[in-house]
Amino acid sequence: MSTKKKTTQTEAPKAKATKAAKTTSSDGGAKPKKLSALDAAAQVLAENGQAMTCQEMIEAMAAKGYWTSPAGKTPHATLYAAILREITTKAKGSRFSKTDRGKFALAQ
Template sequence: MATKKTTAKKATTKKTATRKPATAKKAPAKAATKKPATKKVAAKTTGKKMSALDAAAKILGEAKEPLNAKTMIERMAAKGYWTSPGGKTPHATIYAAILREIQTKGKEARFTKTDRGHFTLNQ
């Protein structure tokens, strides 16, 4: 059976807190100014990369039939909507993300599972 080692506690001395003199004043804080949104800012936000789920919704909107995850990934990459950042199984990731959206949002989800592994847009 293992035994515990005990160590003697060292005596510590308490230091008294030092206070700043009451005459010291803080510099006044500058008010934050907001710049109005311009057309240039709006143009930059539309140039953002599309998320995988947004790209999947766009691909399914263009498709006439339900698609599986591998086909969606191939079409997303071919059209340049979204590319995998280097993962080995992007089809499994998009499959899980679509199922998670269906599970959490219910009837408001963008996707519907039509068959085993196949999805279409919710109408």
């Protein structure tokens, strides 16, 4: 004989509580928002004014304190993939353009 479990209807899922908005002090003591690797790469390219490889961008971003790898072994490969993904998905709206093999510049 098999015994069947009686199933009960579950309650509707409760809505997750929203995070409270962070408040900043009036004296401007809030930390500046950290740049993403793509934002930092765009800033480095804008300051440099010429095409750069991802390895050069990573070194410049670390030297200027814009972005550092959070312990990744190949941040240049991750940046390369992210830039290519932005070029592919945004097409004409992308901030980057590929100028040569392994080199990127700001889009015109």
